Amino acid sequence: xxxxxxxxxxxxxxxxxxxxxxxxxxxxxxxxxxxxxxxxxxxxxxxxxxxxxxxxxxxxxxxxxxxxxxxxxxxxxxxxxxxxxxxxxxxxxxxxxxxxxxxxxxxxxxxxxxxxxxxxxxxxxxxxxxxxxxxxxxxxxxxxxxxxxxxxxxxxxxxxxxxxxxxxxxxxxxxxxxxxxxxxxx
Ligand code: AMP
Ligand code: ZN
Numbered sequence: 001x002x003x004x005x006x007x008x009x010x011x012x013x014x015x016x017x018x019x020x021x022x023x024x025x026x027x028x029x030x031x032x033x034x035x036x037x038x039x040x041x042x043x044x045x046x047x048x049x050x051x052x053x054x055x056x057x058x059x060x061x062x063x064x065x066x067x068x069x070x071x072x073x074x075x076x077x078x079x080x081x082x083x084x085x086x087x088x089x090x091x092x093x094x095x096x097x098x099x100x101x102x103x104x105x106x107x108x109x110x111x112x113x114x115x116x117x118x119x120x121x122x123x124x125x126x127x128x129x130x131x132x133x134x135x136x137x138x139x140x141x142x143x144x145x146x147x148x149x150x151x152x153x154x155x156x157x158x159x160x161x162x163x164x165x166x167x168x169x170x171x172x173x174x175x176x177x178x179x180x181x182x183x184x185x186x
Contacts, residue, residue: 009097009098009099010098010099010100011035011098012032012044012046012098012099012100012102013099013100015032015035016030016032016046016100018032021033021035023043023077023080024073024076024077024080025073026069026072026073028047028048028049028065028066028069029045029046029047029048029066029069029070029073030045030046030048031043031044031045031073031076031077031105032044032046034104034106036114037106037112037114038106038110038112038114038115038120038124039106039107039108039109039110039111039112039115040107040109040111040112041081041083041088041105041106041107042104042105042106042107042112043077043104043105043106044102044103044104044105045070045073045074045077045102045103045105046100046101046102046103047066047070047100047101049062049066050100051063051066051100051101052099052100052101053096053099053101054092054096054101054130054135054145055144055145055146055147056101057101057139057144057145058139058143058144059139059140059142059143059144063139064140067136067139067140070103070132071090071132071136074088074090074103074105074132077105078105081107083107087107087108087109088105088106088107088108089104089105089106089108089124089129089131090103090104090105090106090131090132091103091104091129091130091131091132091134091135092104092129092130092132092135093123093128093129093130094127094128094129094130094148094153094156095128095147095148095150095153103132104124104129106124108164108165109180109183109184110124110164110180111180111181111184115173115177116173117173118157118158118161118173119157121161121173121176122156122157122158122159122161123157125162125164126156126157126159127156128153128156128157130145161173161176163176163179163180163183165183166183
């Protein structure tokens with residue numbers, strides 16, 4: 001059976017309920033493992049409230065509380081891994097494909113079989129990825145965060161590959177993935 005766009009974009013709602021994917025939760029949000037992790041550790045933090053995307057967040061009391069909670073859960077799940085917080089990136093895709101607001105918490109090894117394409121890489125390693133502090137500050141200041149220009153998002157995802165830890169410019173994804181292993185120390 002083929003799924004239409006509407007149904008696959010709602011798949012996170014199913015995973016939120018699956019105890020196999022739940023890591024930690026609070027009264028208002030839950031941390032799940034990403035089903036197609038793009039690094040050794042890749043979590044998504046989602047509110048129970050039906051907020052479709054980051055563009056629906058406002059500076060209302062409820063949303064301000066939620067944003068604090070999302071940041072707290074990000075800190076807590078990093079603690080669960082026992083790893084140093086400086087190896088994690090925490091933020092939003094500026095043009096998300098899945099519905100229900102979700103904050104990514106991802107380790108910067110990018111060592112995963114699910115990391116396959118230039119789009120995957122650039123979605124975490126260019127300005128397509130918005131740091132949580134920037135987004136929440138913008139919402140507090142401006143009452144919302146504006147959608148990016150679609151042409152700019154497209155350009156960011158098409159950026160030439162470049163290692164995030166050194167100046168290496170791989171020709172393709174297999175070369176980048178091989179190179180990334182050289183940055184893994186343990
Ligand atoms: P975004 O581009 O921010 O919408 O990212 C959506 C994330 O959801 C990606 O990292 C996917 O790997 C992940 N994902 C896709 N389908 C599922 C699913 N059914 N359960 C959990 N995570 C998923
Ligand atoms: Zn490198």
